[in-house]
Amino acid sequence: MPTTPALDALVAELAELLGARGVSVDPATRERASVDGCALSPVVSAKLPLGLADAVAYPANAEQVALVVQAAARHGVPVTPRGKGTGNYGQGIPMADGLVLDLSRARAIVEVGDGFVTAEAGAVMAQIENAAWAAGQQLLMYPSTAQSTLGGFLSGGSGGTGSIAHGVIAGGPFVIALDVVHADGSGLHHVTGDEAQEYLHNYGTAGVIARATVALEPLQQWRAFYASFDADAFPAALGLLMPFADLEPTPRLVSTDLPTLADALPSNPGIPAGRVSLRGILDEASVADATALVEAAGGRVELVAEGAKEVMRLSMISYNHPIEWLQKAYPGEYFHVEVGGMALIERIDEVHQVYPGAMLHAEAQKGRPIGMLAGRYESEEAVLAGMAALGELGVHTHNPHQWFVDVRVEETRARKALTDPSGILNPGKLPESDAASNPLMYGKAPA
Secondary structure (H helix, E strand, O other), X not given: OOOOHHHHHHHHHHHHHHOHHHEEOOHHHHHHOOOOOHHHOHHHHOOOOOOOOOEEEOOOOHHHHHHHHHHHHHHOOOEEEEOOOOOOOOOOOOOOOOEEEEOOOOOOEEXXXXXXXXXXXXXXXXXXHHHHHHOOEEEOOEOOOOOOEHHHHHHHOOOOEOHXXXXXXXXXXXXXXXXXXXXXXXXXXXXXXXXXXXXXXXXXXXXXXEEEEEEEEXXXXXXXXXXXEOOOOHHHHHOOHHHHHOOOOOOOEEEEEOHHHXXXXXXXXXXOOXXXXXXXXXXXXXXXXXXXXXXXXXXXXXXXXXXXXXXXXXXXXXXOHHHHHHHHHOOOOEEEEEEEOOHHHHOHHHHOOOOOOOEEEEEXXXXXXXXXXXXXXXXXXXXXXXXXXXXXXXXXXXXXXXXXXXXXXXXHHHHHHHHOOOOOEOXXXXXXXXXXXXXXXXXXXXX
């Protein structure tokens, strides 16, 4: 490990602040803290390693997060915040080396109140949801990677289970308040409303989320609903996505997969081999209507299960997770692109012709279908060319195989100039130009 007087001084100061176990320069620890789940992306994986932490700090609460960032700023050492490392595209990799700020020990749930929960940034989403259920409430949304942290979800996520009703994190009702840390020595800042929105989904480049208050709603009686269709009836299952999303009460999740994708998922009596799978997290009051929709479309209901464990189990095979299971079943073969729009339903045969071996994992979101289009990986250039072809079909695409902030870029840059004057917060993640003009993000597909 290359050492400098600044780094040595920072490590010594952090040992005083956090105790001997609160900071590490152990090589194996540094290596583990310098990667995330980017094995999902063959594009990003081919570019590894992208950085190696010089040290790792483990603050136990928001106040200690502030002290660590303040110390790093004084010594001029870069800081890369990290939750559980469940991100898939390198946003948590310390590209300028320096200090990884591991928030996984700052995991206390501070308060569950009427309509809200306050927790430290390292609190695990599944534990927060369990605490909410115990109080007769539920989170408005949580990620399919339910073992991720609250701070990681807010800093790097977009939506998940619950988004059909509540949309995505940014701009929606989910975030009530944040305690964030700037890199200017000013400590914790409590922000609400529009100001809190400026720290979401920008990977800690303008401020580190140290504690958050997010919205709860009354608990509903959820059921994990599994149906299946004949192997050649994927269009029928796709055709139910939006009718399912329109059920009342609104479902928390609706997903569908072709047999090859479904067969790669963990063994489950609700997902029979060789058949198209349709799954949903439905309010018990809508199960009868959902059953009628499935049977009218030629499918059959396989399983209806209740309980928090069953609901979480279903949630964790949505969004990116079917692609992860596909890659486990067929190592080294598949990549994916994020897609959306009604063309996924209306032109699915043409969509499947864009990439070799293409398979759509589809989700219902608020007002439209979205999904992950998996295909056999050839090259990054082929990924971008396929995105252009999808755009011609009317499919909205986003290339996930990049680590840059890709929403509100100019606003984040302006805030960062005020909150991080030395540029030490997660260097390498904020592009110099507007995201819409960066082909690594969007290729030639339409906005």
